[in-house]
Amino acid sequence: MTPALGDIGKRILIGRKLRSAQLGETLLPKKIALPVFASDALSSVAYAPDEIFLTLSVAGLAAYSFSWKIGLLVVFVMLVVVASYRQNVHAYPSGGGDYEVATVNVGPTAGLTVASALMVDYVLTVAVSISSGVQNAKSALPFLAGHETPLAVTLVLILTALNLRGVRESGALFAIPTYIFMASIIGMAIWGFIRLSAGDLPLADSAKFDIAPEAGHEIFGGLAGAFLLARAFSSGCAALTGVEAISNGVPAFRKPKSKNAATTLLLLGTIAVTMLMSILFLASKIKLRYAEDPATQLLQNGQPVGDSYTQKTVIGQIGDSVFSNFSPGFYLVIGATMLILVLAANTAFNGFPVLASILAKDGYLPKQLHTRGDRLAYSNGIILLALCAVGLIIAFNAEVTKLIQLYIVGVFVSFTLSQFGMIRHWTRHLKTETNGAKRAQMMRSRVINAIGLTMTGLVLVIVLLTKFTHGAYIAIIAMAVLFLLMKGIRRHYDTVGREMAVDADDSLMLPARVHSIVLVSKLHKPTLRALAFAKAARPYMLEAVTVDVDRDESEQLQAEWDARDIPVPLKRLASPYREITRPIVQYVRDIRRQSPRDVVMVYIPEYVVGHWWEHILHNQSALRLKGRLLFTPGVMVTSVPYQLISSQAAEERQDREERVAGQVRRGARKSSGDR
């Protein structure tokens, strides 16, 4: 059986062992692990080539000849990163995420930097993947043009709703679209090569256009040219996002875990590289043109083509050519691309709350994000992620090109710090390791990680140089703000922790007596129950207290009280200015002043209702009063609930939800793929 993916995610990133009995059934064979972890990394071939062409088109058609060279550079970096992360996988078979690697080996500040980068990155993964999905959908369904933003927002909201409902796709369910995507892209490439060698591959529709270079780029070359190539390379590096996912997931692999994970990583790298280069190669063969602003940049007979031309994505244009004689193929490619982009966004919906939970456990985020076994904790993370992603999509009109400027910084910050951490890891272990063979192995690993560090660090610098003013600064500001916020939260928890820590001589300081008061506004069943419960606790002193806001009402209350012969004295507090809270707080303080060694217990009758809107109609002044009383030392506040009829349905609903949530966690609930 294949496990619920949310569980895998948790286990992976948390790195904690489950009971072995359970663990056995959730381990993944390589053929399932690959698609589970690959959607994010593979999906980026849907937009990385587009961004390369688009950046090059700034310098006009002349620059297009560099596309495959840039592709080769990206492939080289990809292979270095894959090789480096294979070392992570061997070193952290427990599944060391970049956050853990950086924290353990470099320090908490580095860890927190990685965490900030990753969180910003999750948001961007959603925004970029969904926006690119919409772009691709537009290639097949041109009438979508002009509605990109609402469409992308709708997709994010659907994903959010699915994740909030706790729908957890099984590995198998996840595997199918990923394999379809791989098959369709590679199938398209093979079919393209066959037609090409037969001399039968038609040119792209856009092959007839010329591209107008932008001002300052009329002559391609020199420093400006080099800078442009560097920018195109930076954009192409978007293809690397998601590669690190497997290194987090080692514990989910079948044994031998590290070896299987490393093999899968290599497999993933090979497939991604093959797909990327095939796309770049076919694109140059069909002479496609792809520009940021096609209406003005693309020229036909020297004239801009204008708004009437709808530009298809690179995959869309290649599909058009390759399947010019077989349109179902085109639709399959586009459909699979859309699907994998949505899946890639979904991985962020799984990863973000898990990372937030780890950070919460370490005191960097509010504790309730960590509360495991509680759907609410994850819901907060999901909603936060969705809000940020929707904000980005709206702010950038769902334009992949603009969003991608923000994207890659975070990934490479995390790559670089992780590689730096790995070098330290090996150095530390080398100090204690004496076995010669193992030492040689470690030295080799350290060299690989050092190359990885150099490479990713270099790319990070290039990305910062070429993209900073184009939007990367926004991502950096967001990371800095997150970093400071998390530091502040941690400082607060530390302060509070010190304040509450028990000293050696602290012991139970028993108050002398309990003085109980029951707050009464009317004589109804909730009041009677509160009086009965309070009396059952046999306090040293018990009185009912009401505030004389309305003279007529209090006298009526007093009359009923006497008529029913209630065995608790009723005390009426004067309130000439019709306040409620103040006289009660004052009265409680007076009791405390008279007998400082006593403790006051205030009973508040509360209605328990079944619907959220009923809460608005009840208990508000009780809540406010309670909030106010808790500030006074030596006071306890007891809520005595009175369950209204409508509360029963609500309790059953909650019970049911908890049971279902429990089943999901226990893995008892089979996914549809297993039935």
Place this chain on the structure above:
Amino acid sequence: MTPALGDIGKRILIGRKLRSAQLGETLLPKKIALPVFASDALSSVAYAPDEIFLTLSVAGLAAYSFSWKIGLLVVFVMLVVVASYRQNVHAYPSGGGDYEVATVNVGPTAGLTVASALMVDYVLTVAVSISSGVQNAKSALPFLAGHETPLAVTLVLILTALNLRGVRESGALFAIPTYIFMASIIGMAIWGFIRLSAGDLPLADSAKFDIAPEAGHEIFGGLAGAFLLARAFSSGCAALTGVEAISNGVPAFRKPKSKNAATTLLLLGTIAVTMLMSILFLASKIKLRYAEDPATQLLQNGQPVGDSYTQKTVIGQIGDSVFSNFSPGFYLVIGATMLILVLAANTAFNGFPVLASILAKDGYLPKQLHTRGDRLAYSNGIILLALCAVGLIIAFNAEVTKLIQLYIVGVFVSFTLSQFGMIRHWTRHLKTETNGAKRAQMMRSRVINAIGLTMTGLVLVIVLLTKFTHGAYIAIIAMAVLFLLMKGIRRHYDTVGREMAVDADDSLMLPARVHSIVLVSKLHKPTLRALAFAKAARPYMLEAVTVDVDRDESEQLQAEWDARDIPVPLKRLASPYREITRPIVQYVRDIRRQSPRDVVMVYIPEYVVGHWWEHILHNQSALRLKGRLLFTPGVMVTSVPYQLISSQAAEERQDREERVAGQVRRGARKSSGDR
């Protein structure tokens, strides 16, 4: 001394007598009462004439000759309404608002209808007054054109902030701008008449324009013409809004209250009528043109004037002509107009929360809107009003002409039902009254109210016919929704009230024993305090309970527990799936099942923090657990607060705020006008 206006408002609409000692100092002489209640009614002359001209311009210049006839009709209705409300004033010296009059004399459904109409109306008062204020400001400061909506929204937000801060203008402070407005408009009129009789009054700038009739109105006359005149009349009736304010305010007048109020009402009517007719007269003398869409409707030499022409308001154009030789006069008029429009909006900010409080007292709105002596209750009303008004302003681009289509329906619904109620009032009293003179007086009042009913009913029908499709339907839908919502809330409160009512044989059913459990997650000071307090209450049984979410943590807790020799047994609940809430709820239910006659008291240690953001960081799982436990019958939940250092500053802040709020209510805090 003059009283804080918020207090007057409350007293007025609530109609409840304060202590006589206090009441003495707050009674208003006529010369202060007039401006206090007049700003809403008088301010409408700033937009009513504009709407008349604008509606007439649909039929082109030919229709303009009807402007003063329509003015006379409006004046006639105004006088009838004033005469009618003088009867209300005599019949309800306690200050019977339209809601009370309709509820008492016609029934709760009529009362609720009036209430819905009034609430919608308050929102529109804010939106229309502020939008008109911005229009007028534009006459003096043309560069504001194009920024009307943000400007209007900003003004609403400033008013909201002032009202939330509890700034209460004194009557005197209120009186000054109202008198300046009256003086400046009447001064402008007199100066205009003088210049007119001297033959020295220049024509308006817009006099040179022709107006293109809209399609279908090329020939003025017939049914379409009559309908247009009716529409212009409906718009002109905006001048009547706010007349009813005095009838609510009788208790605030010096003795003889009713007589003084009636005199003030007459005075108000006379001034409003004079101002309205002066403006209409001068407007026709200077031949001003005023069109809804000046760019296309106004023609110069047969050509539309286009966007470059900025149209000034009617008061702005008259001011321009009358003060053509004395520009400070123009700026004074515009400034005073702006100011009184903002004051008119402010009256809604005072009236809306008071009405909401009365409705809440009657069970039609959430109870917490009624909690007197609590600034929060009024804050909710103020924020609700502001949100609705801002929504309207944005939806209608701060265009007075569009907003006014929604405005007058509510006023006339309330007028009509109130007059109908008054007729019933007299009829009922006539049944028991035997004194001949008084009977004659009552018969006369009833005739006046009958005329009032006929007139206001007729206007209501005309308004509905001419404005329904232009936007009045939106107001009617809003009223209907409010009506149903309030009925639903009342039904809910009634159901709950019946459910909780004590039966004759209900008595204190004492539970046998109290079984106490203290929830523990860590051993820190809050835990120790909770244990001590729980022990001090000497329950039948006491144990500490922790949930075994993390084995290491629980064992550490157990070790500390044993080391400190804490005299309360620690019970560890198993939670194989890391839930927190479920095992505890289950445990409590088990105790209840074993001894159903016992009651369980659950102690939860809580941190008391000083800032709202600290709440996000603490107590969330305690809150959730508490919410869950309250659903179980026979359970009490006790919060044992532990005051963190940061809570002290917060308590002092709250104390201070309460003291200030109390002083305001007590009238002890002098308004700046009195110092």
